[in-house]
Structures are given as structure tokens and as C-alpha cells.
């Protein structure tokens with residue numbers, strides 16, 4: 268077992284993943300056009316880099332006579348290598364998906380027993396990133412460690428650099444062993460749906476995690492994320508607006524803004540889930556605010572910690588590489604509240620400080636001991652406090 272590469276994922280990985288919007292319908296034109304839209308929209312310039320083909324890219328009926336995975340002939344008639352070349356030609360990287368059992372979550376062939384062969388095939392296509400899921404696998408931790416280790420070794424043997432994304436949903440505490448098995452990011456929960464609160468998903472026979480609940484999971488795991496290995500709060504649902512495979516009720520702009528704020532503050536990977544070919548200006552504004560993204564990508568790589576709770580309001584703090592502190596003021600309740608930020612809450616002395624509102628892009632106040640901000644229901648105000 269080798270520790271995850273420090274060079275890869277020195278800051279949380281950023282990109283796009285096909286699952287939330289396209290699920291099992293994903294096809295090659297979607298990937299090509301999405302990669303082009305990532306460049307044309309300015310997302311690439313903001314740091315979004317990986318275009319990840321999630322589940323259902325392969326032929327569902329099985330491997331070919333050599334035991335190789337085969338791209339679905341109807342949805343990927345040109346093959347994945349041609350797609351990888353196109354994505355690379357745009358200056359982006361490409362990711363793929365498999366599962367540490369005989370089948371994936373969507374019942375396509377999995378990689379158990381074929382780790383070396385699959386890794387070699389992906390390397391020959393020029394794949395840069397593997398999301399490795401855990402459906403249909405035994406529930407114990409030891410088996411998970413063993414199966415992720417096997418794939419890590421297979422990836423390393425190819426000689427190609429892969430960003431390794433572990434997806435066992437947090438049940439076996441991957442924050443404790445993810446780095447050891449070469450993981451650069453590990454999911455910390457089941458799938459996050461397009462909803463503020465958890466919702467019962469009858470079609471899936473399970474609860475979909477809402478953004479609100481993810482905050483408590485992130486708060487508990489803050490100390491485990493850092494350069495080379497990150498707590499993955501799941502793909503973004505920003506901009507889905509109730510559409511797409513992952514479904515949900517949709518959220519208000521304020522709720523999507525809180526979702527984006529907290530994924531950034533918590534140093535989660537930022538994998539966009541909506542259709543970026545048709546994203547609206549309000550979605551683009553949430554995904555491309557450079558001051559907010561700079562929190563996520565800050566070189567110190569320290570996930571925000573929850574430092575204070577009162578009622579349904581919370582203050583989270585994140586130290587930044589330039590010596591300033593980012594503070595997130597969240598109102599998880601149903602009524603507007605005045606949130607009181609005390610210098611001591613975020614470890615600062617009673618000296619003059621300048622607070623900048625990052626979403627607004629404005630310096631809003633000089634304060635010494637205390638700053639009061641009105642925070643709307645489900646809103647997050649992101650501040651950068653300079654001493």
C-alpha cells in the first residue's frame with residue numbers, strides 16, 4: 268500500500284460527472300459537448316478539469332471474448348479512447364467509473380477479478396481518473412480495504428497517473444484508510460439528492476441525503492481532509508432544479524448557494540452534476556465565483572470546522588494560507604436570524620479586522636470584537652476576515 272500521490276489532488280479535485288443529470292442515458296455526444304461547454308463557459312478557467320463518465324458507459328450484457336470491458340455500442344459507438352482524445356484536446360482530463368464487485372450499481376460489469384486488465388485498458392485509452400463504487404460488495408471494512416487496495420495496485424502497475432476516487436459512501440470509515448489505499452477522495456455519505464432535507468426515494472427504496480444533513484457529516488470529518496486526500500461530500504446538485512437522474516424537489520437559489528458555500532468551505536471535491544451546456548446565468552454565478560472557489564482551493568487545504576451553534580444557526584471557520592480566516596454563517600432554520608460573529612469564535616484577537624463578503628465581492632465592515640449579519644433561512648454568508 269502506498270500513500271496517495273501528493274501532487275495529484277493537492278487541492279480538492281474539480282470537474283463534472285455524468286451521473287446526477289444523465290444517469291444510465293449518458294452517451295458520447297453529451298460528454299463531447301459537455302467538455303466543449305466547460306471550456307466555452309469559462310468553467311475550465313475557474314479550475315474545473317475532470318470530465319467523468321459515471322456508471323452505465325459499458326455494454327451491459329458483459330465483456331468481450333478477451334474479457335475486456337466494451338463501451339456500450341449504441342451510446343458510445345466511437346469508443347472511449349476517441350472521447351478521451353477529444354477531452355484531452357480541449358486541455359481537460361477524463362474519468363471513468365467501475366465497481367469493486369462483479370457488477371456496478373447500475374448492473375453493468377464490475378471490475379472484481381479483472382482489476383489489472385481493466386486498469387490496463389483504461390490506461391491505454393488515456394483515462395486520468397477512476398471512481399470506484401462499492402455496490403454488490405460485502406459490507407465489512409476489511410474486504411473494502413482489500414478490494415480498493417487491489418485496484419490501487421492495478422492502477423499503479425499501468426505506470427499512468429490516475430486520480431483514485433473511492434465511493435463506498437462512508438459506511439466503513441474510509442476517512443481512516445482512504446489515503447493508505449491510494450485514494451485521493453472518499454465519499455462520506457450515500458447519494459446527495461436535489462433537496463435541502465432528506466427525502467424518501469420510493470424508486471430507489473432508500474432515503475436520499477439532503478444538503479442540510481451533509482453539513483453534520485462534514486462537521487464530524489473535518490480533521491481528516493487535506494492535501495492529497497479529501498472528504499467527498501458527493502457531486503454538486505447546483506443547477507439541477509429538480510431535473511435529471513438523481514431527482515429531488517429542487518432547491519431555491521439561496522439553498523444552492525449554501526450548498527456551494529459549504530462544499531467549498533469543507534474542502535469537498537467540486538464535481539458539477541448539472542447540464543453545463545444549458546446552465547442558466549444564476550447557476551453559472553454559483554459555480555464560477557472565483558473568490559468562493561479560492562476558499563475551496565486554498566493552499567492550506569484545511570476543511571472548515573464548526574466552531575459555534577446557537578439554535579439553528581452555525582458559525583464555521585477555515586484558516587487560509589495568507590493568514591486570514593474564512594467564516595461561514597449558516598442559518599439552517601426557517602426564520603431569518605441575526606448571526607453574531609465574535610472575534611474569539613474564529614480564534615482572532617480584539618484587534619481591528621476587515622470583513623469581506625465573498626458572494627457579494629465587497630468589503631462590508633471593519634470590526635474589532637463582533638460582527639452581526641442578518642442571515643435568511645437556509646442562507647450561508649461567506650466572509651473572509653483579514654487581520
Ligand code: GLA
Pocket residue numbers: 286321322371372373400434457458
Ligand atoms: C452509486 C453512487 C453514485 C453513482 C451511482 C451509479 O449510487 O453513489 O454516485 O455513481 O452509484 O449507479
